[in-house]
Amino acid sequence: MTASGHRRVLTLAGAVVLVAVTLGAVGVADAQLNRGDPSLDVYLPDNEVDPGTEAELAVQIQNDADVSAGTGTEGVTTARAVEVEVTDDGPFEIPTEKTPIGSIADGTTGTANLNVRVPETIDPGTYEIDLRVRYSATRQESSVGDQRVRRSTRETVEVRIADGVRFDIDEVWTDVQPGTTGDATVVLENTGSETAYGARATVTGSGGVTIDDGAAEAFLGDLEAGDSEMVTVDAAVAEAVGGGPKPVEATLNYRDENGVERGSRTVDGSLDSLSAQSFSIEALEDTLAVGYDGRITGTVRNDGPKTLTDGVLVAEPASDSLFIEEQRVALSELAPGETESFVYPTDVSGQAEAGPRQVRFTLEYADGGRTTASVGPVSERVVVDDQRDAFTITSEDIRIQQGSTEVISLTLTNERPETLSNLNARLYTDSPLSSGSDEGFINELAPGESDDVRFEVSASSRGMPNTYRVEIDIQYDTERGDTVLSRTYQHPVEVEERTDDGDDGPSLLLIALVVAALVGAGIWWRRRD
Structure with a gap:
């Protein structure tokens, strides 16, 4: 191969490499991803509670996420569907096991509020509550797809029972009854380990108990650990609530050893009122x-x-x-x-x-x-x-001859259910009867007791034989000291024709014979003269 041919080959190869690199860069840009991971930390800033109370603990969860790739990181750093579960509540009682929070973005904090019931007899110290925190996260985001995960972490928070001033209502004494008002003595005790300086108590009642028209305040002074102080209050118990225990509450304000003003929890006591008077x-x-x-x-x-x-x-x-x-x-x-x-x-x-x-x-x-x-x-x-007479008046049959006078006896019986005294009986008559002695007196008559009163009654010689009546009323005193006049009573009296029975002097026939003899003697005497 010539030199020129060799150069053409190299040039072509370079161009191919450049194209490949360019295409690769474009592919990488198209497939860019975000990768991160939420990181949750658990805190309990306000962790101090008092014995015998129900407190709310605000558990804070902070997200400090980690980012390993990408720039649009919000999706991969947010913890979603966060939930706090109590796995061990230690010496406390936490009724709600799971508390949902929602989403916690990077750099923010979520809060789980736990209602905690603290035992009355718990000792001062630090106690642990174990938690499990669950959440969902998107570990990686890309154009190809997202990678989602569900995670959980185990956490522990510490709860502190303060070793300081602590108050309780030790006793409540009273003899107040429903519907009445009286004194109640409340005994307040410092059951903590430190002195309460300048302690002031506020005592209130509920459930039918009213303390001093609403609330009673008392100054206790300095109360050392283990010391108690009595507070006497005015307690009123409503009549409708009946006897038995009634709630009484007290709160205290004091200064601690550093002079800081503090307030106690509300402490409960029981006012045991007497049963209602009967x-x-x-x-x-x-x-x-x-x-x-x-x-x-x-x-x-x-x-x-x-x-x-x-x-x-x-x-x-x-x-x-x-x-x-x-x-x-x-x-x-x-x-x-x-x-x-x-x-x-x-x-x-x-x-x-x-x-x-x-x-x-x-x-x-x-x-x-x-x-x-x-x-x-x-x-x-x-x-x-029913209405009844105060007296009954009885006697034997009363008979009076024409032209005669008799002493009659009437028996008075007290029919009242009380003793009557100073009884003055008065007799009233009409022609042909008359009375020369028309009043009688009895000193006293007990209920059902009887006594006699006597009156002198005369019958006119000109009166026809018949049954006539006399009337009697009685004035008397009651046990209450009242003077009362009775109704008028009537009683029968029989007037009889006068008869000679030989014992009352010469008969009419004898008188007539004597008169005739005297007349005859007179005539004879005058003729002799």
Whole structure:
């Protein structure tokens, strides 16, 4: 081959190589790719919680991605469908196992909020929570296709239980009952390991408990570790909630050893109120009748649980036909189980109808607070009897002859259920009867007791034999001190024809014979002269 031919071959070969290189460069440009990998780091910046609380831990996940090829790297550096799973919650309780976050781009941070329940008795120290972080990523992007992967990493975060000031409600003492107000003593204790300086407590109630009309504040001063302080508050328990434990809460503000102002978690306590006060009415009796004064009597029993002081039993009739003049009866101090008798003088209207009635009893007492408590009402049944006379008046048959005077005896019987005194009986007569002694007196008559009153009654000689009547009314005093005039009673008196029985002097025939003899003697004497 000549030199010129050799040069042509070399020139052609160079051209082929140049074309190949050019075509290769164009192919590489067409097939350019992006390659990268998200890199997730887990942090828990605010990791301190208190015992006995439910806290929210904000777990932060930061993406610091790696790029190995390409310039459009957003697709290969973003972590997608990020999810945090709790694999071991240590001494805590975390109800939600998995928490979705979404996408985390390169250089940004996502947050998983975990609700953590901290045991009441956990010791100060540092504890671990194990997590698994899952996410999707595009490892490589190119015109030919993308390469997607699903990855997971295991992470651990630390949770710290502070070794400092810690408060608890140790005890709550009270004798408050539903529907009453009184003192409650709350014992606050520093269960931590450091001194709380200038501690101030705020105590509140809920669930039917009201503390000082909303909240009570108290200054505790410096409270060293293990020390406790009592706070007395005014507690009111709603009547509708009944007895048993009621929630009480307290929060405290204090300064730590560095003089930094701090606040405690809210601590819970229990106010165990007494059961509601109760009473009962026993041995209830009544002496009620239409139109008369009577009494309602019985005993009241303190059924507890507290001793009653300054007690007042209030009786209220449920009917307008009953009138209790003094409805409030003061009671002596009654311990649980003790009883005391009561008497309510009661008037019954003359227009009332006989039958049962309701009387409501309410018990008022001092509850030890600023108010007077009441319990009830308790309804009891009394019976109004038909109207009946206060007296019955009896006697043997009373007979008076024409022109004669007799002392009659009437027997008065007390039909009232109470003792009557100073009984003045007065007799009224009409012609042909008259009375020279028309008043009688009885000092006292117990219920059902009888006694006699006597009156002098005369019958006119001109009166026809017949049955006539005398009238009697009685003025008397009741046990309540009232003076009452009874209705007018009528009693029969028989006026009989006067008869001579030989014992009362000479008969009419004898008188006539004597008169005739005297007349005859006079005539004879005048004729002799």
